[in-house]
Amino acid sequence: MSADVQIITDSTTDIPPDLAQRLGITVIPCLVRFGEKFYRDGVDLTREAFYALLRKGPVATSQPPIGVFEQVYHQAAERGREIISIHAAGRLSGIYNAACAAARNLPQAIVEVIDSRSASLGAGLLAVAAAEAAQRGESLATIAAQVQEMAGRVRVLAVLDTLDYIRRGGRVAWALAMIGSLLSIKPLVMLKEGQVDLLERPRTLSAALRRLVERVRELGPLEQMWVLHTQAPEAAARLADMLAALFPRERMVIAEAGVTIAAHAGPGAVGVACLVTNP
Amino acid sequence: MAAFTFHNLPTADDHGLLTDKYPPGSPVLSLDGEDFRALFRAGCAWLERDHQTVNALNVFPVPDGDTGTNMLLTMQSALEEIGGLQSNHAGDVIKAAAHGALMGARGNSGVILSQIFRGLARRLEGETLVDAAELVAAFQAGSETAYRGVVRPVEGTILTVIREVAEALPVKATDNDLRALFGHIVRVAASAVERTPTLLPVLAEAGVVDAGGQGLFLILEGMHRCLQGLEVFVTPTAAVEMIEHAEVLVGEYGYDVQCVVLGMGLDVEQMRHDIAQMGDSVLVVGDSRTVKVHVHTDRPGTPLNYCAALGQLDRVIVENMQMQYERFVGEGGPRMEGAVAAPAPVPPAARVSVPLGPIGTVAVTVGEGLESVFRSLGVQAIVPGGQTMNPSTEDLLKAIEQVATDEVIVLPNNKNVILAAQQAQQLSSKKVRVVPSKSIPQGISALLALNQQADLETNVQMMEAALSSVQTGEVTVAVRDVNLGHIRVAAGDFIGLRDDELTARGDNPEAVVFALLEQMAAEDAEIVTLYRGEPASTAEAEALVAALRDRYPEQEIELVDGGQPYYHYILSVE
Incomplete structure (x- = not known):
């Protein structure tokens, strides 16, 4: 009998808190900084308070300190757990590196750190699948291999209300280059293998949602579909209705993204995280 | 704006006429390189004398017709090339003219003119002297080349004129006198121009002959006059017929005033605004050191005093348009002597920025706001121009070459720039594709x-497909009366063009915007974008947007500062 596997992730994976709790997933909060003040995502800062601050001025996000990872890993190891730690794409954030550094600092703990090559619920669905496998009692090696394989099949497509936040976030080269877009554009972006690409530039939300659904259709058969949004529950419900032609509506999970993702996507974004059958 | 240059070219007057060399009464059996130089100069000068008239021959009375200017700039580019050539070889001179015209071609008529010269040049390559039979063959080659240069040739245009000339020539091929041959060419061209409205209904509706055809006629007539000498009387031609329709030339103001202001720190926008208060047909272009001014006014002293206060004046021209008109009609045609208008301004060079990916983009647009919009969408090179100033093939080619990528997509954003862009595509060593956008909204x-x-190919397909996803509306002021059957417009009325067709008129720009949106079924659209032009104030535009939001509550209404001249609003309906 192998040891129990503990799934650890960070708050950028946007797993709804009740689901995380039910599956026993430990979520390490990322940090959000307004001016001189730091807040822990989902701990010190409600979404309402966050969006109020976001409207006032610039916000910075940062990875949890390595020490926090070490502490969480240490506690799990103390309880005899082996650890799978799944995080936002290393190409997009420093979280994965911080986790790796923490794992190296704790040679006594058995930690497999996995780069999701995705973000938000794209990484979240991997953590959920891993936790379900852990509950079934599968081994660390089996679960890790399964998550690595699934990571190549995750696609996140989203419609942003504005390019301002992704540009401000400074992590996406094309968004940086599109300075001062003067027209209202609802960029349709796709995150795949750790890279955010601008797919299309529709002018309205309606057109953008239509195109998003069309792009999802082109992905072929899907094993999972999660709808996510940042302060846009109506648009998310509308998108879910439109996607019902492609995936059973009752199996879709609709979730609101946490503040770290919201800081980069901006409010009013809506999207979908999918697990494709044929990458 | 960056600097523009004025061509300083000799006219036929400087050079003398061919009657000195070939006295009247004896036949002209062949022409050498020097003779062709004189012919091209005469053709250019004769067109220059009347290019504003040709500009006025717009089907729709929009205030910025510039076929005459485009053809003139094309001819000037041909002359410049000839000027740099040391050869008395007819074939060499015509080849140089063809190359110059090709590089300087602006607007559809300019491009077609360059194609005509190209055909002539190919046929006459290697000929030291050209006789009548060879010239006939060359005109036929010119006609064929011109037709091949256009994807869908339209009859009732410059193409018809060159074709009819080419077809009529074999009849006279037995006549070996080139002077008689040119006389025949001019007569055929005149009658072809007169009949353009019978071939192209839109010309008949507007009561005009085709502008490009008229421009070609003037070039040929200038050449003919060069062979004949100035004193030779020219039969009344299509020019008279035409000018009766071209009311803008006569207009309500008596004097045509032109000058160039040389100074430091000139504010072109402010000057344009101020001079617009002094009359109509205002053209003020240039940069902080050189500004070209053109205005029709009753008090020629007013703009000249204004300009003199800002800097030194050069190339001052004041013409009494009423007398000019009477003389024109009375004598059956303008005379060669008298003031020769300064050449039209050349748009400034393209401005280039770093590319965002493997495919570079070049867009043609005018107006600071529109330029910023295109830049914000990742365009690397903006070629200034559009409806008002059609950029030349060379302007476009330079922009294409300046972009850092090997693959370049060009957005002409005006139907009159597409051909020049396609020509630039052929001349470029890069992989260039022209996505034939006919308006700013289509380009965006x-x-x-x-x-x-x-x-690249996938992108061209996607981008071409996107052209039809948007409807374009344009709001401006009519510069003359026109009756198009379904719509009757008086000079000064506000008019609306829907996808390049005049479909609306109104007493104010706002009414025209509403009428256009009605026609475009904006209630079924998702977003309406208004690009505010120079003539409309911010307050007017904001009031209009508020009214539109009331009328179209379901639609997103977006206001963008375009800064385009002449057009109060450009509408994009998607």
Whole structure:
């Protein structure tokens, strides 16, 4: 009998808190900084308070300190757990590196750190699948291999209300280059293998949602579909209705993204995280 | 704006006429390189004398027709090339003219003119002297080349004129006198121009002959006059017929005033604004050191005093348009002597920025706001121009070459720039594709469809498909009366063009915007974008947007500062 596997992730994976709790997933909060003040995502800062601050001025996000990872890993190891730690794409954030550094600092703990090559619920669905496998009692090696394989099949497509936040976030080269877009554009972006690409530039939300659904259709058969949004529950419900032609509506999970993702996507974004059958 | 240059070219007057060399009464059996130089100069000068008249021959009375200017700039570019050539070889001179015209071609008529010269040049390559039979064959080659240069040739245009000339020539091929041959050419061209309205109904509706055809006629007539000498009387021609329709030339103001202001720190926008208060047909272009001014006014002293206060004046021209008109009609044609208008301004060079991916983009636009919009969407090179100033093939080619990528997509954003862009495509060593956008909204739609992850051909397909996803409306002021059957417009009325067709009139720009949106079924659209032009104030535009939001509550209404001249609003309906 192998040891129990503990799934650890960070708050950028946007797993709804009740689901995380039910599956026993430990979520390490990322940090959000307004001016001189730091807040822990989902701990010190409600979404309402966050969006109020976001409207006032610039916000910075940062990875949890390595020490926090070490502490969480240490506690799990103390309880005899082996650890799978799944995080936002290393190409997009420093979280994965911080986790790796923490794992190296704790040679006594058995930690497999996995780069999701995705973000938000794209990484979240991997953590959920891993936790379900852990509950079934599968081994660390089996679960890790399964998550690595699934990571190549995750696609996140989203419609942003504005390019301002992704540009401000400074992590996406094309968004940086599109300075001062003067027209209202609802960029349709796709995150795949750790890279955010601008797919299309529709002018309205309606057109953008239509195109998003069309792009999802082109992905072929899907094993999972999660709808996510940042302060846009109506648009998310509308998108879910439109996607019902492609995936059973009752199996879709609709979730609101946490503040770290919201800081980069901006409010009013809506999207979908999918697990494709044929990458 | 960057600097523009004035061509300083000799006219036929400087050079003498061919009657000195070939006295009247004896036949002209062949022409050498020097003779062709004189002919091209005469053709250019004769067109220059009347290019504003040709400009006025717009089907729709929009205030910025510039076929005459485009053809003139094309001819000037041909002359410049000839000027740099040391050869008395007829074939060499015509080849140089063809190359110059090709590089300087602006607007559709300019491009077609350059194609005519190209055909002539190919046929006459290697000929030291050209006789009548060879010239006839060359005109036929010119006609064929011109037709081949156009994807869908339209009859009732410059193409018809060159074709009819070419077809009529074999009849006279037995006549070996080139002077008689040119006389025949001019008569055929005149009658072809007169009949353009019977071939192209839109000309008949507007009561005009085709502008490009008229421009070609003037060039040929200038050449003919060079062979004949100035004193030779020219039969009343299509020019008279035409000018009766071209009321803008006569207009309500008596004097045509032109000058160049040389100074430091000149504010072109402010000057344009101030001079617009002094009359109509205002053209003020240039940069902080050189500004070209053109205005029709009753008090010629007013603009000249104004300009003199800002800097030194050069090339001052004051013409009494009423007398000019009477003389024109009375004598059956303008005379060669008298003031020769300064050449029209050349748009400034393209401005270039760093590319965002493997595919570079070049867009043609005018107005600071529109330029910023295109830049914000990732365009690397903006070629200034559009409806008002059609950029030349060379301007476009330079912009294409300046972009850092090997693959370049060009957005002409005006139907009158597409041919020049296609010509630039052929001349460029890069992989160039022209996405034939006919308006600013089409250009923006196409640009939004560009995907740097896809290859060039896929992008061209996607971008072409995007052209039809948007409807374009344009609001401006009519510069003359016109009756198009379904719509009757008086000079000074506000008019609306829907996808390049005049479909609306109104007493104010706002009424025209509403009428256009009604026609475009904006209630079924998702977003309406208004690009505010120079003539409309911010307050007017904001009031209009508020009214539109009331009328179209379901639609997104967006206001963008375009800064385009002449057009109060450009509408994009998607």
